[in-house]
Amino acid sequence: MQSRFVFALTVLVLSAFPSAALEPASHFSDHMVLQRDANVPVWGKAEKRAMVKVSFAGQNKSTKANKAGEWRLQLDPLKASSRNRSMTISSAGKAKTIENVLVGEVWVGSGQSNMAGQAGRYAAKDHTLKKLIASAPYPSIRLMRGGPKPVWEEASEANVSRFSALAISFGEALHRQLDVPVGLIVGAVGGTPSHAWMPEEIFENSERCKKEIAEFAKTYDAVRAQKQHEAKLAAFEKAAAKAKAEGKKVRGRKPRPPVNPGESTRGGKTGGLFDRFIRSSSGYAIRGVLWDQGEAGSGILGLGQYSSMTELIRGWRELWGQGDFPFLFVQKPSGMGNAFSKKDPITREANAFTKALPDIRRIGVGKSRYIYTRLMLDNENAWMVPASDLGPQVHPINKWGYGNRAAQIALQKVYGTDIQAYGPVYASHRIEGDKVRVTFNESGAGLVAAHADSAQGFALSSDDGKWHWAKAKIAGKNSVVLSSGEVKKPKHVRYAYSGNRTWANLFNMEGLPALSFTTEEVDLSQR
Secondary structure (H helix, E strand, O other): HHHHHHHHHHHHHHHOOOOOOOEEOOOOOOOOOOOOOOOOOEEOOOOOOEEEEEEOOOOEEEEOOOOOOEEEEOOOOOEEEOOOOEEEEEEOOOEEEEEEEEEEEEEEEEEEHHHHOOOOHHHHOOHHHHHHHOOOOEEEEEEEEEEOOOOOEEEHHHHHHHOEEHHHHHHHHHHHHHOOOOEEEEEEEEOOOOHOOOOHHHHHHHHHHHHHHHHHHHHHOHHHHHHHHHHHHHHHHHHHHHHHHHHOOOOOOOOOOOOOOOOOOOOOOHHHHHHHHHHHHHOOOOEEEEOOOOOOOEEEOOOOHHHHHHHHHHHHHHHHHHOOOOEEOOOOOOOOOOOOOOOOOOOOEEEOOOOOOOOOOOOOOOOHHHHHHHHHOOOOOEEEOOOOOOOOOOOOOOOHHHHHHHHHHHHHHOOOOOOOOOOOEEEEEEEOOOOOEEEEEOOOOOOOOOHHHHHHEEEEEOOOOOEEOEEEEEEEEOOOEEOOOOOOOOOOHHHHHHHHEOOOEEEEOOOOOEEEEEEEEOOOOOO
């Protein structure tokens, strides 16, 4: 399956090349970074059935172009190198030389506005990011904007300012910690749903997507949806007419007509942005992907973000033909939790701790935050970047903090360093009479309650399904014992199961927050 997709991808990428030209694919250009310790595909266009030779770092690899002039070969794994070297591609008496080539770590960044936002835009309020920009150039960090005409650039001060604030913060942290070159390829567009980034062929052949949409369609009331649309449209037109009569600007957008289950609620083609910004990069050797998207959901009526992202991750990996490469994604919603310490530059924008627990009946549902934890737990080699303690808002200010938190996750889970990047993660629970013992992974040096004498944010329920706040006692390095006078026969446990979780205060001693969880079975489909 993978080989078929890779071949189809190669045909698509090469179709724009003149038939008699010797042209490598666009990503193979001056200043590029090649992925270390992995087979490195190189491809392009040459004369029909001509022999093509690629020479780099002492390797000489040859292949024969097919009858359409398309060719593809692989370099053997390369060691990291900051030395500028040349790659030569030759065929039929012609030669192309690619200069200033490094070998290191290559990551793709994608998503919506929090990935697309430029570093220069955030530097005024993010003083750590401002220092990062002021410290440019970074000769061993290379940047590329994905799209029809991608070009590698060295990370000069001007380029860093125009590049993704999140991606450059992530890449600079990796470069600083690993001391190897870093290449960053970014394709992201603000306000976009995940279906626009899911390859169309993956969506059309996804049994998961078909099943979820079909189940939604069973209870979808098209007549009611049309009536609701007509009411909204009438209200909009009335307000618009009034504004025009008064010489004022019309506010808002004309409501879109309802769509059928399985269709886009936002307009645009499924996979359209993938085709424009990412597809040409598919197959280029990378270490992994850093994703920041979720506010816009899936954008498909009847399809939830959990299934959409599960299939997107699977689809990208399938088309890349590089196995289950690491896929990091930022947790949504952003912020709305307290930090162990606001003196840490990564968590300085966090919300303040709220000691008083809210009315448990009115805290809202934590499903939108929890589905990202489940994405991590249910998908191999996919890692969530916890964001509850990094600062709130739709566009969080501290992009340096977000990028460095993502780098910490990569350093622990991808590169195997001894850094502790996660806070406590639910592992299991055991009912002990009227008490419940919860055990955690990622407890680090041990569990601790921040800002208060005891841990809070836990809730218990019995068979009646009613939730009550629980008293929590830390027991040993990785367990918490819970009890509630109102729950004599506990059945389920929750922690920080809400969008706003400023009152939840369980951390490990490394200062990282526990992830929200519930032991109830949660429907992760359309939200």
